[in-house]
Amino acid sequence: MPVALFRRIPPPATFASCSGCDICALACPVWQQTHDLRLTPKGRATALQGGASAADLVESIAACTMCGSCVPACPEEIDLLAMTLSLRAALAAAGNSPLVSLAARYLVPPRVTSRLPVHLKTVLLAEERLLADPALLSAATLRLGGPAHVVVAADSGRDIATALEAGLSPPPGRLEEFLAGLRGAMRVVTTEGFLNPLLKKWLPGLPVRSLGEACLALAGIRRALRPTDFYVIEARAYHADRERLVLLYDALRHETGCDINLDLQRLAVPTVATSLNARFGSGPVRIAEQVKWILEGRHPKRIVVENLEDGEAIRRENDVEVAHVAAIAARD
Numbered sequence: 578m579p580v581a582l583f584r585r586i587p588p589p590a591t592f593a594s595c596s597g598c599d600i601c602a603l604a605c606p607v608w609q610q611t612h613d614l615r616l617t618p619k620g621r622a623t624a625l626q627g628g629a630s631a632a633d634l635v636e637s638i639a640a641c642t643m644c645g646s647c648v649p650a651c652p653e654e655i656d657l658l659a660m661t662l663s664l665r666a667a668l669a670a671a672g673n674s675p676l677v678s679l680a681a682r683y684l685v686p687p688r689v690t691s692r693l694p695v696h697l698k699t700v701l702l703a704e705e706r707l708l709a710d711p712a713l714l715s716a717a718t719l720r721l722g723g724p725a726h727v728v729v730a731a732d733s734g735r736d737i738a739t740a741l742e743a744g745l746s747p748p749p750g751r752l753e754e755f756l757a758g759l760r761g762a763m764r765v766v767t768t769e770g771f772l773n774p775l776l777k778k779w780l781p782g783l784p785v786r787s788l789g790e791a792c793l794a795l796a797g798i799r800r801a802l803r804p805t806d807f808y809v810i811e812a813r814a815y816h817a818d819r820e821r822l823v824l825l826y827d828a829l830r831h832e833t834g835c836d837i838n839l840d841l842q843r844l845a846v847p848t849v850a851t852s853l854n855a856r857f858g859s860g861p862v863r864i865a866e867q868v869k870w871i872l873e874g875r876h877p878k879r880i881v882v883e884n885l886e887d888g889e890a891i892r893r894e895n896d897v898e899v900a901h902v903a904a905i906a907a908r909d
């Protein structure tokens with residue numbers, strides 16, 4: 578049976594639960610860079626409570642970077658990300674979404690001619706930059722258990738993630754085709770976390786982890802981290818599973834002494850480099866400003882990243898050494 582994409586995404590009416598506390602704004606890069614509450618989850622909730630429709634909120638809905646910081650921040654436990662996605666879907670359905678044209682270049686599904694068996698293996702959904710770096714891809718594969726236990730997916734689902742981020746539905750059958758390549762796996766490891774919460778809903782019971790988390794499970798990687806390092810968590814995967822992961826990263830900080838891109842609420846400050854709108858310079862959030870915010874008052878000797886786009890964004894703004902977490906130890 579085809580998977581219904583938005584079956585579990587609550588309708589925008591759940592904005593009715595918003596108490597107006599403003600806590601989401603503190604974690605939101607849109608608010609940090611604009612100080613415009615209309616562009617925050619609170620702003621959208623207040624407007625919807627007052628009778629606004631998605632069409633009245635185009636600028637606000639399109640401004641969101643999908644970093645996920647607001648979700649664990651919200652004391653009313655509103656799934657703000659799912660609701661913004663639902664609002665984006667409403668805009669796209671009405672032909673009124675500024676994000677659709679940005680998404681166009683990423684919507685072509687990969688041409689997969691044959692699939693490797695994934696039964697009881699780790700499937701790595703690798704970003705294009707990792708696929709283009711054979712040495713780092715090999716290091717990541719070794720960290721995940723070695724080539725005999727790891728399948729690097731020919732189909733990363735990038736087109737599906739992009740479509741959903743823009744508020745579009747993938748073509749009929751495309752989602753099923755993607756998920757068919759993951760069924761039977763022991764776990765799925767991602768390099769970018771937009772799909773993580775959706776994969777958990779679509780494939781219940783299948784562990785979904787970030788490459789960063791998988792690498793940090795290895796003592797050799799943790800030993801390679803130093804108190805003079807600054808560690809950059811990939812924000813989307815973290816916020817999708819923050820309740821569990823906050824303990825892991827707290828332990829990492831205690832064990833290694835390294836600083837981490839966590840704020841006072843222990844939410845991950847995102848570079849937003851993987852965000853559809855920020856990547857194209859569309860919307861109010863500038864990646865360079867995020868990097869400045871992340872590194873403000875910090876003087877690390879090395880920056881360790883979980884995501885290569887985060888690494889590129891940081892390299893553009895300063896000349897400190899940047900290393901990927903999969904590459905910081907030769908062996909466990």
Ligand code: SF4
Pocket residue numbers: 601604605606607608617618640641642643644645646647648657658
């Ligand atoms: S997902 Fe990120 S950018 Fe979007 S509203 Fe939440 S905190 Fe702001």
Ligand code: SF4
Pocket residue numbers: 594595596597598599600601602618619622650651652653654655657
């Ligand atoms: S944190 Fe939640 S309840 Fe508070 S203003 Fe934001 S959306 Fe509303």
